[in-house]
Amino acid sequence: MRIIRSIKEMFKVSKEKRVRGKTIGFVPTMGALHEGHLSLIRRARQQNDIVVVSIFINPNQFGPKEDFKKYPRNLKQDSLLCKREGVDIIFYPDASLMYPVNYRTYVFVEKLSDCLCGKVRPGHFKGVATVVTKLFNIVSPDIAYFGQKDAQQAIIIKRMTRDLNIPVKIKVMPCLREKDGLALSSRNVYLNQKERKDATVLYEALKKAKELIRNGNSDAKKIISQIKRLINSEGITKIDYISIVDLDSLEPIQKINNNCLIALAVWIGSTRLIDNITIK
Amino acid sequence: MRIIRSIKEMFKVSKEKRVRGKTIGFVPTMGALHEGHLSLIRRARQQNDIVVVSIFINPNQFGPKEDFKKYPRNLKQDSLLCKREGVDIIFYPDASLMYPVNYRTYVFVEKLSDCLCGKVRPGHFKGVATVVTKLFNIVSPDIAYFGQKDAQQAIIIKRMTRDLNIPVKIKVMPCLREKDGLALSSRNVYLNQKERKDATVLYEALKKAKELIRNGNSDAKKIISQIKRLINSEGITKIDYISIVDLDSLEPIQKINNNCLIALAVWIGSTRLIDNITIK
Numbered sequence: 001m002r003i004i005r006s007i008k009e010m011f012k013v014s015k016e017k018r019v020r021g022k023t024i025g026f027v028p029t030m031g032a033l034h035e036g037h038l039s040l041i042r043r044a045r046q047q048n049d050i051v052v053v054s055i056f057i058n059p060n061q062f063g064p065k066e067d068f069k070k071y072p073r074n075l076k077q078d079s080l081l082c083k084r085e086g087v088d089i090i091f092y093p094d095a096s097l098m099y100p101v102n103y104r105t106y107v108f109v110e111k112l113s114d115c116l117c118g119k120v121r122p123g124h125f126k127g128v129a130t131v132v133t134k135l136f137n138i139v140s141p142d143i144a145y146f147g148q149k150d151a152q153q154a155i156i157i158k159r160m161t162r163d164l165n166i167p168v169k170i171k172v173m174p175c176l177r178e179k180d181g182l183a184l185s186s187r188n189v190y191l192n193q194k195e196r197k198d199a200t201v202l203y204e205a206l207k208k209a210k211e212l213i214r215n216g217n218s219d220a221k222k223i224i225s226q227i228k229r230l231i232n233s234e235g236i237t238k239i240d241y242i243s244i245v246d247l248d249s250l251e252p253i254q255k256i257n258n259n260c261l262i263a264l265a266v267w268i269g270s271t272r273l274i275d276n277i278t279i280k
Numbered sequence: 281m282r283i284i285r286s287i288k289e290m291f292k293v294s295k296e297k298r299v300r301g302k303t304i305g306f307v308p309t310m311g312a313l314h315e316g317h318l319s320l321i322r323r324a325r326q327q328n329d330i331v332v333v334s335i336f337i338n339p340n341q342f343g344p345k346e347d348f349k350k351y352p353r354n355l356k357q358d359s360l361l362c363k364r365e366g367v368d369i370i371f372y373p374d375a376s377l378m379y380p381v382n383y384r385t386y387v388f389v390e391k392l393s394d395c396l397c398g399k400v401r402p403g404h405f406k407g408v409a410t411v412v413t414k415l416f417n418i419v420s421p422d423i424a425y426f427g428q429k430d431a432q433q434a435i436i437i438k439r440m441t442r443d444l445n446i447p448v449k450i451k452v453m454p455c456l457r458e459k460d461g462l463a464l465s466s467r468n469v470y471l472n473q474k475e476r477k478d479a480t481v482l483y484e485a486l487k488k489a490k491e492l493i494r495n496g497n498s499d500a501k502k503i504i505s506q507i508k509r510l511i512n513s514e515g516i517t518k519i520d521y522i523s524i525v526d527l528d529s530l531e532p533i534q535k536i537n538n539n540c541l542i543a544l545a546v547w548i549g550s551t552r553l554i555d556n557i558t559i560k
Contacts, residue, residue: 107388137445160385163383
């Protein structure tokens with residue numbers, strides 16, 4: 001396994017592989033790898049000749065008051081995990097290479113980036129769309145893998161890839177969870193013991209919502225109140241959003257009679273967690 | 281020579297050429313080809329195995345009150361010219377293919393897009409950057425050719441290509457002019473006989489400015505007044521801008537002591553013309 005820090009080198013290596021007819025599977029990450037990432041890597045390993053994992057904590061997708069500085073970093077551990085999974089290349093560029101002096105260009109997916117997490121994290125998805133476009137150009141993968149945990153991100157990346165005619169296939173893999181249901185996230189390490197326990201209510205509430213819908217409830221407003229009540233009952237009151245939205249447009253749904261996404265973002269102490277469930 | 285209307289087909293053909301080790305030279309145009317375009321095509325022909333010319337009048341780069349509807353269209357004549365220059369492929373997609381239902385993604389080059397033409401044509405360079413990104417992804421050229429006539433566009437495309445790590449080399453070719461100095465433009469056909477004659481003052485004024493600078497004048501404000509006076513003397517009073525700017529940042533220069541761009545946009549009757557000159 002190689003660790004490549006240079007954009008030029010990464011580009012050259014990818015081009016060589018492509019010329020030799022090799023397929024490239026790509027898993028873009030911010031490091032702090034957990035089983036969720038590893039499930040993407042394993043799928044990439046199964047489906048491609050070469051697997052590239054990028055580790056880049058993209059400053060452009062963090063707001064000024066967000067956790068860019070304290071975001072977990074552990075290249076050594078990440079390298080071990082990647083090696084164990086048969087990754088061929090870790091692409092690990094420096095921010096000063098990715099955003100050189102007089103950097104000016106941004107990719108923006110309108111409407112889809114303004115709602116849900118985009119509403120409380122302005123600029124976040126512009127940062128994500130931009131860095132993913134850059135990484136796709138540098139790595140030139142055949143297939144790129146994203147997690148359903150970041151449902152809005154996956155929808156935005158898919159739309160962006162289609163809209164800009166980027167020749168990369170996007171695969172979205174299921175969210176992995178702890179045994180008690182908590183969605184795997186690099187940010188879970190921020191939680192103390194009590195917070196960790198409280199956090200399980202998120203998935204409990206989403207499952208409850210799904211059950212209500214299965215039992216014939218279709219009033220989104222009522223279902224959202226139920227989710228909120230459950231979450232509040234754990235003493236969690238700082239809720240960024242609980243939304244039931246259309247899977248394509250991410251626009252709020254009033255009456256549930258089709259595929260939809262129930263997504264939420266809440267603060268457990270000083271940690272912001274997101275989770276979601278899809279209703280089909 | 282083939283005319284390809286399908287994005288998928290264009291993409292497939294380009295990929296095949298790339299796999300066989302052929303280099304692709306690309307000239308993106310809005311049709312209504314003139315000698316300026318042909319000079320780009322000839323250079324592309326010299327430097328590449330395959331030459332692709334796109335003809336696409338991009339609705340996204342026209343403002344609601346601009347000349348999208350009346351912009352000259354003549355595929356038959358353009359095809360003849362391309363064939364004569366040894367073009368291999370004309371890519372001629374329909375707007376409904378380029379911007380399918382629920383199209384949402386835009387590329388924007390900050391700061392460089394807000395000044396000069398960008399100030400009077402809001403959204404114009406966002407439209408340009410977006411369509412060029414799309415065309416680059418579809419055609420996957422080795423080298424793309426642009427004209428210095430659209431100086432700001434060329435600077436924006438270069439910055440965008442660098443910033444997004446797009447693997448395309450950008451070549452900017454000199455502005456071609458009529459014998460009397462008028463810069464070649466597809467929009468020159470809008471001019472009546474008198475306007476056509478009046479329009480020569482633009483290049484005269486730019487040349488005068490260059491001469492003043494060569495003679496030691498370095499006060500941008502004074503030089504701009506001189507240009508304005510000359511243009512006004514032809515009865516032309518609707519001036520969008522006359523600016524002397526840094527070649528990299530496009531920021532206005534007060535004192536000229538380095539490379540700079542003198543650029544202008546004026547209305548001759550109901551036709552908006554642009555021209556520029558570089559001082560090195």
